[in-house]
Amino acid sequence: VTGRIAFLAAVVLVLTGALAAHVLPPRLVDAFIDRAVSETFEARAVDEDRFALHFCGTGSPQHQADRSQSCLALLAGGRLFLFDAGPGSSQRLREANLPITRLEAVFLTHLHSDHVSGLGDVLQVSWTYGRRGPVEVYGPPGSADLLDGFALVFQHDVEERRGKSGLDGMTAGEIMGQAREIDLSPQSGRVVYERDGVVIRAFTVVHPSWEQAFGYSISHRGKTIVISGDTNVSQTLIAEAAGADLLIHEAYNARLFNRVGAALERHGGDVDPERLEQVAEAHTSTHDLARLAQEAGVGAVYVTHLIPSIPANRWAEAAFIEGMDRLYDGPITVARDGMQIELDD
Numbered sequence: 001v002t003g004r005i006a007f008l009a010a011v012v013l014v015l016t017g018a019l020a021a022h023v024l025p026p027r028l029v030d031a032f033i034d035r036a037v038s039e040t041f042e043a044r045a046v047d048e049d050r051f052a053l054h055f056c057g058t059g060s061p062q063h064q065a066d067r068s069q070s071c072l073a074l075l076a077g078g079r080l081f082l083f084d085a086g087p088g089s090s091q092r093l094r095e096a097n098l099p100i101t102r103l104e105a106v107f108l109t110h111l112h113s114d115h116v117s118g119l120g121d122v123l124q125v126s127w128t129y130g131r132r133g134p135v136e137v138y139g140p141p142g143s144a145d146l147l148d149g150f151a152l153v154f155q156h157d158v159e160e161r162r163g164k165s166g167l168d169g170m171t172a173g174e175i176m177g178q179a180r181e182i183d184l185s186p187q188s189g190r191v192v193y194e195r196d197g198v199v200i201r202a203f204t205v206v207h208p209s210w211e212q213a214f215g216y217s218i219s220h221r222g223k224t225i226v227i228s229g230d231t232n233v234s235q236t237l238i239a240e241a242a243g244a245d246l247l248i249h250e251a252y253n254a255r256l257f258n259r260v261g262a263a264l265e266r267h268g269g270d271v272d273p274e275r276l277e278q279v280a281e282a283h284t285s286t287h288d289l290a291r292l293a294q295e296a297g298v299g300a301v302y303v304t305h306l307i308p309s310i311p312a313n314r315w316a317e318a319a320f321i322e323g324m325d326r327l328y329d330g331p332i333t334v335a336r337d338g339m340q341i342e343l344d345d
Ligand SMILES: [Zn+2]
Pocket: 110, 112, 207, 230
């Protein structure tokens, strides 16, 4: 009897194993595919009332698995706006199920690759997923060259796909973005976009050696959000951020940044102290950021474009903003990829 039970148990085990190995995986893949398609349709069903920010990239040029490079999305009035589109942006936007087909405009802070490399991909992917309106790309002088370059890169892809049903009806220029270069050379700031209560201003910041690098301020439904772009401590930014609800600002942590230099030296890398100095001059230290936030009297600070890029965990993030709370009274948050801020709350 025991032998028969053991035999039956073995048969059951083998059958269960076979079931797990051959029946379950295909079912899981089927479910995965169903979900991916239904999410695409959910993303198109936009909540017209939602007013929110979404961090689609919080890292800097050093690659870090859990932080893509510069990307911030704004949802307002049923439309999607992007502030920079570094590498990895379209992947992050899809992961968050954001309505990429409603992409209305992109605002570039400057033309460093960690802020623009993903733009061609975002434009192409939003179109193949169903975007049917043109996208305006605002940015400093040189933005039109950038778009011409992306148009050339994607030329053959766009031509081939435009012949397919459902993808016709737009010109290549509408698909791959329309440049709106902003020239602020004699001015400190002005409104560059205003539609249905969404007002966006551009202002100059200090990011050597770019002649024009911008920060942006968004006003909508009585809230003001200021975005720094890449900058050293900027007086125009302090003026633009005065009394803002949110300041989303880049930063480097001086201590961690020095550790990168020391580690490079230990590993025999040729460390040019002047180069490290130049990086520091092009950005804002965490402590300077805290001081300027206090001076501008902003309601809250989100730290992004982290230099050096650190893992997305609370220990690393606490080390990054160490000492800021002694200089700024408001709440300080280290932004993470995937983080959302609902602005009506
Ligand atoms: Zn930069």
